[in-house]
Structure formats: structure tokens, C-alpha cells
Amino acid sequence: MQFTSEVTEMGVTERAFDLVVDGDRVPGIIWAPEGAAGPRPLLLIGHGGTQHKRIDTIVSRARTFARHHGYAVVAIDAPGHGERTTPEAATAAREAITARMANRSRERSPEDLRQAGDRTSKAVPEWKATLDAVEKLDFVGQGPVGYWGVSMGTGIGVPFVAGEPRVKAAVFGLSGLRPGAEAFEKAARSITIPIEFVFQWHDQLIAREAGIALFDAFASREKTMHINPGGHTGIPAFEREAWERFFVRHLGSAKAQE
Amino acid sequence: MQFTSEVTEMGVTERAFDLVVDGDRVPGIIWAPEGAAGPRPLLLIGHGGTQHKRIDTIVSRARTFARHHGYAVVAIDAPGHGERTTPEAATAAREAITARMANRSRERSPEDLRQAGDRTSKAVPEWKATLDAVEKLDFVGQGPVGYWGVSMGTGIGVPFVAGEPRVKAAVFGLSGLRPGAEAFEKAARSITIPIEFVFQWHDQLIAREAGIALFDAFASREKTMHINPGGHTGIPAFEREAWERFFVRHLGSAKAQE
Numbered sequence: 001m002q003f004t005s006e007v008t009e010m011g012v013t014e015r016a017f018d019l020v021v022d023g024d025r026v027p028g029i030i031w032a033p034e035g036a037a038g039p040r041p042l043l044l045i046g047h048g049g050t051q052h053k054r055i056d057t058i059v060s061r062a063r064t065f066a067r068h069h070g071y072a073v074v075a076i077d078a079p080g081h082g083e084r085t086t087p088e089a090a091t092a093a094r095e096a097i098t099a100r101m102a103n104r105s106r107e108r109s110p111e112d113l114r115q116a117g118d119r120t121s122k123a124v125p126e127w128k129a130t131l132d133a134v135e136k137l138d139f140v141g142q143g144p145v146g147y148w149g150v151s152m153g154t155g156i157g158v159p160f161v162a163g164e165p166r167v168k169a170a171v172f173g174l175s176g177l178r179p180g181a182e183a184f185e186k187a188a189r190s191i192t193i194p195i196e197f198v199f200q201w202h203d204q205l206i207a208r209e210a211g212i213a214l215f216d217a218f219a220s221r222e223k224t225m226h227i228n229p230g231g232h233t234g235i236p237a238f239e240r241e242a243w244e245r246f247f248v249r250h251l252g253s254a255k256a257q258e
Numbered sequence: 259m260q261f262t263s264e265v266t267e268m269g270v271t272e273r274a275f276d277l278v279v280d281g282d283r284v285p286g287i288i289w290a291p292e293g294a295a296g297p298r299p300l301l302l303i304g305h306g307g308t309q310h311k312r313i314d315t316i317v318s319r320a321r322t323f324a325r326h327h328g329y330a331v332v333a334i335d336a337p338g339h340g341e342r343t344t345p346e347a348a349t350a351a352r353e354a355i356t357a358r359m360a361n362r363s364r365e366r367s368p369e370d371l372r373q374a375g376d377r378t379s380k381a382v383p384e385w386k387a388t389l390d391a392v393e394k395l396d397f398v399g400q401g402p403v404g405y406w407g408v409s410m411g412t413g414i415g416v417p418f419v420a421g422e423p424r425v426k427a428a429v430f431g432l433s434g435l436r437p438g439a440e441a442f443e444k445a446a447r448s449i450t451i452p453i454e455f456v457f458q459w460h461d462q463l464i465a466r467e468a469g470i471a472l473f474d475a476f477a478s479r480e481k482t483m484h485i486n487p488g489g490h491t492g493i494p495a496f497e498r499e500a501w502e503r504f505f506v507r508h509l510g511s512a513k514a515q516e
Contacts, residue, residue, distance in 0.1 A: 227482065
């Protein structure tokens with residue numbers, strides 16, 4: 001793990017890093033309170049398809065958790081995203097998903113599904129390697145770990161969380177069970193940690209039944225599905241506050257620990 | 259409106275009152291911060307079937323809103339409930355609902371439905387008269403009004419809120435759309451205020467489809483359905499906190515106003 005930059009703003013230090021996993025460079029960012037020392041809750045954030053590790057919503061969420069609750073927060077670029085793609089390919093991917101949303105196309109092409117499978121296969125060990133690496137940092141340590149990821153962040157997050165006992169609570173959403181996705185379904189059915197599952201009632205990409213089936217699949221004793229009107233990109237702002245309370249309820253707060 | 263008792267505990271004053279509506283005595287309670295003066299948000303709480311205005315959960319919620327947010331909170335006995343029934347009839351009603359839950363009986367007898375219809379027809383003007391009366395109190399005034407009621411509290415609350423423009427936000431739940439309940443469905447479809455709708459995924463009394471249909475019916479631009487595993491009486495404790503934030507988001511807090 002190699003740090004490539006560091007900047008502190010309003011009490012939060014943001015460090016960019018590179019990690020090499022299976023020969024691939026995985027670029028990431030870790031946020032923590034300025035001058036943080038000792039173990040603290042860690043939140044892993046998986047971005048959505050066509051997004052990257054440093055989109056506005058991730059930066060804002062990371063700063064909130066670091067500033068209000070003393071968390072460390074990590075985001076990495078998924079395979080084929082962010083610094084791991086070209087501007088041309090990123091534009092093409094955004095146009096493809098925009099077209100699918102406009103057409104309310106819930107079918108995914110065989111090529112799209114194959115790419116998603118390959119991406120997940122790479123992304124899961126990358127998250128594990130990232131968690132291994134950041135836990136060795138003195139300002140992170142082996143505190144409780146949470147995962148936040150919707151849409152593609154759930155596609156990758158479900159198999160990652162299913163195989164990662166260090167993750168104690170997760171927010172998933174904007175995703176569903178697809179007939180034929182046996183490995184994904186099996187992973188979902190093996191998850192027992194508390195889950196908050198956010199779903200958009202008019203999602204152009206995911207049928208209501210598919211979303212409800214995924215919520216049903218989680219074996220967690222504590223799981224809540226939050227359904228809101230609107231499309232795939234329209235999660236209401238007040239859900240952010242709900243995520244904050246969900247993670248603090250399950251992972252605690254570094255401020256209270258110190 | 260006649261006050262019949264007053265007691266102050268840990269900064270919250272609880273006053274019992276009687277109101278006469280259409281010749282019937284309607285007993286109620288109003289909670290407010292000790293020494294409260296001037297207008298403040300008002301929360302109306304409708305209890306569930308077989309319950310009454312002063313069950314533990316209502317007292318605890320009332321004190322929370324008064325103490326943390328400076329609210330006034332009102333609960334009244336629904337027709338045939340609390341002080342408006344005999345101990346024998348209350349026991350029989352509790353036994354009947356316990357048996358329905360044990361049998362997962364979602365059918366309601368014609369007699370049960372007739373009684374519920376009569377009860378709602380009386381309860382709606384009683385809530386309106388209660389709101390008229392408490393708004394005249396100097397420590398309540400014409401501040402923003404919210405309604406909280408699940409199960410029978412939704413059965414009565416939906417038609418009440420549909421016809422009451424003073425109510426600006428409502429928590430409903432543990433209820434559904436029943437084929438043939440046209441007036442109830444019409445009332446739900448006319449509601450446009452923010453709604454938080456809580457539903458138990460293994461409710462013994464309400465089918466999932468019926469609950470989802472009721473959530474769907476609300477015409478509100480902002481509405482959220484919170485689905486949790488478990489039966490009719492098992493809403494998880496963390497939802498209480500969500501209700502607090504929901505009402506404070508929409509009705510504000512008297513502390514901030516003062």
C-alpha cells in the first residue's frame with residue numbers, strides 16, 4: 001500500500017493510495033479525522049456502475065462519517081472504473097446505462113452480464129486486500145467494519161460481504177435477484193449481518209419483485225427495506241441520515257470510544 | 259374541554275381531559291414540556307385495536323417528543339377502547355385479536371368490519387374536535403400538526419388525515435388495502451402529505467400485497483415504506499428513532515423555534 005497524496009480540509013484528512021492486487025493497480029482513497037490515532041470504525045464504500053471512488057456523494061459521505069463519528073472511510077475504483085478506464089470507455093459506459101434507463105430496459109445483454117461477472121470476480125479479492133491493508137494502518141486498526149454500496153456496489157458488495165466476517169453491517173440497494181444469478185443469490189442467502197436495503201419504487205433498471213426477492217434472500221435477523229418513489233438515481237436525501245444512524249447503531253462512534 | 263388531572267414528571271406535564279363529541283365523552287391526555295407557553299408542533303397519536311390512550315409505548319413516545327423536541331402530544335381513547343369499554347369487553351377483544359394472530363387469519367367477519375366502520379365514523383369527528391380544542395390552548399396554538407397511528411391507528415388515521423388539512427405529516431403502518439374498502443382506499447389516494455409507512459413482513463393480519471397496495475395508494479410525493487421482518491406486534495425499536503427524525507424534519511422542533 002503506497003500513499004500518493006494527502007490533503008486536509010475542515011478537519012478531515014484525505015489520502016490517496018495505490019494497492020497492487022493480482023498484478024493490477026487498485027487506486028483508492030482513505031478519509032479519517034485530522035490527526036486520527038488508534039482504532040476506529042471503518043466504512044468501505046463501493047461506488048455504482050460508471051462512477052468512481054471520488055464522486056461527490058462519496059466524498060460528502062466520507063467527510064460526514066469522519067467528521068461526525070470519527071470513522072475511517074475507504075473507497076476504491078472498481079475494475080474498469082475511475083482511473084482504471086479511459087475517458088472514452090467511461091463515456092461509452094455512461095451512455096449505455098443512460099440509454100437503458102431511458103428505455104426502462106431491465107434485460108442485460110449476455111456480454112454485459114459476462115463483463116459484470118468478470119468485474120465482480122476481480123473486485124471481491126480487491127476489497128479483501130484493501131481491508132487487509134487499511135487495517136494495518138495505526139489510525140484504522142481492527143475496529144468494526146461496515147460496507148455501503150448500491151447498484152453495482154451491491155452487485156460487488158453482496159459476494160464480498162458474504163465471504164468477509166470482518167464486515168458487521170451493510171447498506172445495499174438499487175439491485176435485485178435475477179433468474180440465473182445463482183452465485184449472487186447464494187451469497188445473499190448466506191448473509192446474516194444487519195442490512196439496510198434501499199429501493200426505488202420506479203427504478204428503471206430493477207423490477208420491484210426482483211428487489212423484494214433480494215431483500216427476502218438476506219438471512220439477517222435485522223434487515224429493513226426502505227422503499228421510496230422515483231427512479232434509479234433518485235434516492236431521497238433523508239436516506240443519507242438513515243445510513244448514518246444505521247452504521248453508528250451497529251459500529252459505534254469513535255468519538256464515544258475515545 | 260375539561261382537564262381532570264395534571265402531573266409533572268421529569269420535565270413533562272401530563273394532563274388528562276374530557277371532551278364531549280356528539281354526546282359521547284371522549285377522554286384524552288395531552289403531554290407538553292413543563293411550563294410550556296406559546297405555539298409548538300403538535301403530534302396526535304392514535305392507538306391500536308384493543309389498546310388505549312395511555313399504553314406504555316404512547317407514554318414513552320409522548321415524553322420523548324415533549325422532552326427532546328418541545329412538542330405537545332395528544333392521545334384519545336378510540337370508541338369502544340380504554341375508558342370507553344368495560345374490562346370484560348376489553349379482555350374479549352384482546353382474546354379475539356390474539357386468536358386471529360395465532361391463526362394468521364386475514365379475513366375479518368362481517369360483524370367485525372361493521373364494527374370497524376362504525377368506530378371509524380365516530381373516531382374521525384372526535385379527532386377533529388380534539389384538534390379544534392387543543393389548538394385553543396395557549397401552550398399548543400396553531401403550530402404544525404402530525405399524526406402517528408398504526409394498525410387501527412391507520413384505519414382511523416387515513417380518513418382523518420385525508421379530511422384534515424392541518425395535518426402536515428403522518429406515520430402509518432401495519433395496515434393494508436382490503437378489496438371492498440372503497441372509502442378507505444379513496445381516502446388514501448387523496449393524501450398528499452409526507453408519509454412514513456411501517457410494515458411487518460410476517461404480519462399475521464395483513465398480507466404483503468395489501469400493505470404494498472396501501473403504500474402505493476398514497477398520492478404523496480414523499481413517502482417511504484419501511485419493511486422489517488417479524489409479526490404484527492414486532493416493529494423493531496430503531497423505527498421509533500426514525501419516526502422522531504421524520505416528524506422533526508417535517509414539523510420542526512419547538513426548541514429551535516423558541
